[in-house]
Amino acid sequence: MSLLSEFLKQADEGYMVIDREGILSYANEFLIKMGLLRQEWQGRHFYEVIKNLNLISLVSEAINERTSKSGHVYFEDKELSAKVFYTEEGLLVRVSDITPIKRYERSKREFVVNVSHELMTPLAVLKAILETLQDEELSDHARTLVEKALMRVEEMSQMVRDLLTIAKLESGEEKLEKHPIRLRDLVEDIFVRFEEMAKAERIELINEVDQDATLYADPEKMVTMLKNLVDNAIKYNKRGGKVVIRHRLEDRWDVVEVCDTGIGISKEDLPFVFDRFYRVDRSRSKDIPGTGLGLSIVKHIVLSHGGRVDVESKEGEGTVFRVFLPHIM
């Protein structure tokens, strides 16, 4: 027991124990050193001794709702992560300083955003030069090379756009603008954008969503999400294949399915497809342009809406991506 109290005393996390009446029976040094707790805390009510409103409300919510709670606490120039464990005997509160992690994440994000912005202009210039070259009289060999170069430039531009999208999503600075969305109309709009691409491979785009299916979500984000899923469903399809979008209500979830009859994904690759930069490296998909960021963007968007996404696939037969969004009436 003394070993445990010595450990808690020296811990670089804050711990306190509060009974169900709200009285503190234990607190370690960390909380006082941080300035989060008054020196004379023994036997006092948490309202009187905790010096931060965020933390006070988290503890109050846990007591009132009789459940564990977690959240971020902003204190002076620090960002803290707090967890309140609710038990029948009382509450255990743990507070960790996540300022250095957050600072590192922010500078990583800023670096990505800066580099991406720096790359945009030269890429646009390169694209313009190559497009001008296309209008010149060229040998067949030179034309093929210019076309290949254009494809690569387009791929890099897409990667830059995707990196900026991910950086924005990760920063959490963007607020979601949720509105009711008629899913059938949204799918129709997306399909129009992909008409040409699908036609080139004789792929049929089928909208099976009911007229009255309504999502409550950020329309711009839903467009980005579906664009990525439909793009993949066409890119990794077979000539003459199909892409079907369906919707159903399941418990409290709106379930949106994007199904294709394409090349599928192997069992070994399935767990990784949502990872950043992950591309299934098979000779058959080598020539398909892509950045490996699309599904990571999809996952971010779905998570930010409080949902989840899963995938089911059979190699050679096709793939279903299933998006679950909380159903709001």
Ligand code: ADP
């Ligand atoms: P990419 O830009 O490479 O398409 P994504 O993140 O969108 O990146 O997808 C990651 C990888 O998952 C792809 O490279 C591809 O191999 C695989 N994949 C994604 N969607 C499908 C699909 N509908 N059918 C088969 N493979 C897919």
